[in-house]
């Protein structure tokens with residue numbers, strides 16, 4: 229008894245301490261008037277409480293300013309706004325600070341590198357005096373003085389760090405780029421990165437760097453080493469051989485809890501997993517990590533042993549929902565296969581039931597598919613789940629006949645059907661979602677999540693890997709997964725290499741192979757001899773020996789035969805509409821508030837075929853003015869405003885290029901603006917690199 233009293237007292241003191249700390253740690257409610265992070269802020273809500281522009285006056289919206297980089301190539305950038313200054317990228321990844329009221333450029337930071345491909349945003353940090361903008365170009369992360377645009381020399385080496393450093397694998401064989409920004413927590417900048425989809429691929433480590441010095445402060449291995457949790461879900465050598473399981477879509481941060489929510493993608497190689505047998509934790513997972521240390525709190529895996537490239541494609545959304553009168557801080561994650569999964573942010577407990585359902589096994593030698601995959605019972609999917617004959621196009625009699633004929637050759641049985649050797653397997657929704665990198669918008673005042681989605685079918689298959697040594701063999705192993713066996717690619721996302729010799733010199737092709745370009749990873753592993761041999765093959769059509777460096781120990785017995793979008797001979801989806809949708813999902817109940825086709829083809833509209841929906845990339849934003857703003861649609865180049873409660877279209881305008889990017893909302897001197905990048909780049913037409921800002925007319 230005597231000894232118990234002090235124990236009880238100590239326990240009470242500790243409990244009181246914990247309670248006080250818990251109260252202090254609750255962050256002040258954000259007012260959602262700023263846009264100083266990717267997704268508007270750390271919660272990734274893409275929500276603004278600005279309401280000057282509202283349901284009644286949005287019809288008067290005007291272009292307030294435009295800024296043209298003068299470059300082509302397309303943009304996926306969501307601007308970041310601090311104190312009325314709008315930070316943007318150009319298509320070649322120069323960073324420019326624009327006056328938010330006028331669009332006048334204040335400064336430009338040119339790294340001297342010619343960046344290519346997606347660069348979706350920035351990270352910002354300040355301690356009150358120092359103001360740093362973290363800007364990505366290729367494999368580098370720069371710290372720039374946000375007031376002057378000059379690199380901060382004391383950060384890393386002369387103002388930048390090389391993301392290939394510190395990965396425990398030889399630096400010159402790594403390919404890692406920050407295509408979407410991470411988050412800033414206290415004095416840490418936390419990032420993932422995009423790596424190759426085929427072997428060899430860099431590991432997808434999640435890393436935190438010191439905002440002042442660039443020193444690496446922590447790292448979380450998404451492919452565990454022997455002895456670590458999850459290592460038994462891989463082949464014994466996976467931690468050295470496999471790569472990927474990387475986070476390329478962006479993250480969310482709960483500042484008060486000190487937790488960062490990190491979505492990851494599939495492991496490399498994407499489509500054949502014989503050398504990574506098991507569930508492959510923490511690929512295709514949502515990770516809740518301690519933002520200060522990188523320690524794992526909880527995780528959920530969305531696809532076990534992924535062989536369909538079902539990366540988590542969007543940043544998670546931190547949103548509070550109501551359940552039986554109780555408020556629950558939740559995290560919502562959308563997927564390429566068209567689901568939204570909702571969890572308690574603290575514990576990882578699902579807020580709607582999730583069932584592990586059986587799916588077919590693979591008959592490809594060496595492959596072992598997972599017996600089950602998780603499917604949430606609510607909300608129901610926001611994209612169709614199985615392509616059947618009655619869902620084929622009827623646009624013209626000829627396209628309908630063509631689609632029926634093709635369809636008969638496919639295997640089409642819904643989700644998680646293994647790719648086979650004998651015929652193409654339908655992946656529906658396709659490799660580009662369902663959900664994509666634009667992310668969803670969450671309304672913290674209602675608990676409604678807004679998700680735009682693609683609804684197209686793609687197909688994929690496997691073929692025996694030719695282990696030969698000729699340049700054509702190496703091409704088939706390394707390049708055909710994207711550019712296809714017949715060099716035709718999948719334009720515009722993956723260019724055709726037919727007659728590439730008429731457009732590019734062998735030397736330019738060698739550089740592309742070594743360094744990569746846009747969505748294409750670099751192949752530093754190939755070595756100069758094999759690289760030159762492939763370039764010669766592409767230019768001349770003749771194939772000779774590729775040399776010893778053309779054979780890699782990573783080569784697998786089967787290879788992917790290429791991403792194939794199921795399009796009819798005229799280039800339109802060979803499925804029935806809708807080809808794209810916009811959805812409002814009530815996360816309190818799991819029910820849909822509304823769901824509409826989203827996007828059109830102007831030339832089909834002219835023929836009377838309206839409301840088809842279309843492929844769309846780039847996300848929505850939602851405001852306290854009762855509005856949802858979105859560009860994103862690939863073909864009609866429109867910027868639209870909808871009533872967020874009903875999905876009624878209230879305003880639309882055509883931009884010079886399609887806005888394949890997510891807008892940002894901000895105010896300067898009491899005037900509300902919405903700015904969006906317009907660059908196209910997702911279609912075969914011309915591309916550019918502009919920003920368009922909208923506001924109400926000045927009184």
Ligand code: HEC
Nearest residue numbers: 345706707710721722723737740741745746747748751762
């Ligand atoms: C993961 C998919 C992928 C793989 C694998 C891939 N590429 Fe590419 N490649 C692309 C994409 C996407 C582009 C367009 C890049 C851009 O945005 O500019 C491209 C562009 C190119 C270009 C420039 C084309 C032009 O019209 O200028 C060449 C040449 C090329 N790739 C060759 C290769 C070779 C050779 C290999 C194999 C060693 C390879 N690629 C592997 C996706 C890929």
